[in-house]
Amino acid sequence: MAPFLLVLLASLAFSPAISRPDGGGFYDPARVTQLSWRPRAFLYSGFLSHGECDHLVNLAKGRLEKSMVADNDSGKSVMSQVRTSSGTFLTKHEDAIVAGIEKRVAAWTFLPEENAESIQILHYELGQKYDAHFDYFHDKKNLKRGGHRVATVLMYLTDVKKGGETVFPNAEGRHLQLKDETWSDCAKSGLAVKPKKGDALLFFSLHINATTDPTSLHGSCPVIEGEKWSATKWIHVRSFDHPQNVRTDGPCSDDNELCPRWAAVGECYRNPTYMVGTEDSLGFCRKSCGICDA
Template identity: 55%
Template sequence: MRVFFLILYFLVFCYPNVSHSLDLSGLYRSFLSTQEDSDRSYGFDPTRVSQVSWRPRAFYYKGFLSDEECDHLIYLAKGRLHHSMVADQKSGESYKSYVRTSSGFFLQKGQDATVRRIENRIATWTFLPKENGESIHVLHYAVGEKYDAHFDYFKDEKNLARGGHRMATVLMYLSDVVKGGETFFPNAEGIDQHKDDSWSDCSKGSFAVKPKKGDAVLFFSLHPDATTDTASLHGSCPVIEGEKWAATCWIHVRNFNSVKDTKEESIEGEEDLILVEESSTGEGTWGKRKCNRSHSCMGKTAKRKCPKNQSYMVEFCGDRCKMCKAH
């Protein structure tokens, strides 16, 4: 850094004609960008972090993402969104539910330089290894869309088998919201929070965080002794005006990449996913997800991916994998 400024000083004061012909501000911005990529902190600034709750353990980072990073994540997901799903607490199967009405898309791990830099920054902030994290999940909420209060940790054996519980969540806000869309924690304890009329009614009975572009919240779903923390119950209030873009990174207690070929397959499966509404059960719920019968699933079955990557194939190509018992 010191050498760089000495060179700038030399050009400006010793060769003014040369310095005027160069875009020195552009050179400086380029240098800073290179420095950030080579910096092992990946842009992490601890002075921007504040503790907001101990039950649950939650921390707020002002300016975690730049405007350009927010816009880039939205760009990667826009036009590729699918209806968000929830997991059945007993079977672990994913299905469409009225409790979660947003849409989302999983990026690929390390998809590009920007995504890698954000993933590294998350690891630096949380002190948790990158391989324990899922792919960044970009979410979109239109007016009226929401996610009722829920836990991020699992109760079913299927999801626990891959990486164990989700122990921490990093929620990044990619846009401002005119009104609504707050993240609320109804079981949070010991927090006195004043709210004026700019807050939605949904958020007024709980500790809540307003979405602000670039900011992020880190909260833990497990206690330090690894038992589940019921105070981590949280949800997303309905958007009243505007729209909400966010990105989530769920971090597990163990390596989430331990299943062979998972990184290779995850994006393909998410792109090919088709959601089918089954007949009503009479209780106003949606049927479980059916597998897409596209060439992608059929091709993976032919390549014997079911036994090699059972977790992925059952999740995204379930009815094709019924045939895999013979393979």
């Protein structure tokens, strides 16, 4: 993602209301609460109507399969006791309601619809959970399509009688959140959000300078009473629908036409992780930063 786009994301919670011509992309910033700056996390009260929540649940019923996780080394989807829910992916623009929700997500996050994966519907029954994990990748295979996941929008489709909270164990200020007996023990281990039907949680997995944010570690606490339905929208730094042939190894290159301009104003030194990269993930402007072999 270009540096100027990352700067824009920092202020999204305080931007004016935005609407699309068909109304599907409307969002109201007055309903957004900033939960944390490390990680950057925001809660939208009533992002979905109850009717939209019920519609998503009904679409998923009969299509659920055991949830998988991405293997850190191979990048392949594998079964794991780390994640014990069941789920299914909808298709993009599956119907008018789904299309409207996707427009609303794009309007709120200021990120293009094409950068996002399809909505994943998840169902957690009694005792089911998802242990703490990162939404950014550790393998090169998944980085080839759209790059890292920069943001996640987690929409709660049902209330949960007890448990099922989303928890950030590494969040700064996690000890300042007051919790009573209505919170599960799992939720008390970090900054937590209770599932409430219609609410949506937005958090960023990357810093403003495009480096990965370890404070974005998060998990879904076990359901203690009732059941939990949620919908997840993962959004990448580049197009997920039309991936470019971005190299994650081999000779250095530029992956953005603006790389020479950014290099000329000193971004190679101010933002080396994005421009040059690290041992695990190559940057996007290696040629303009002058690190190619002679």
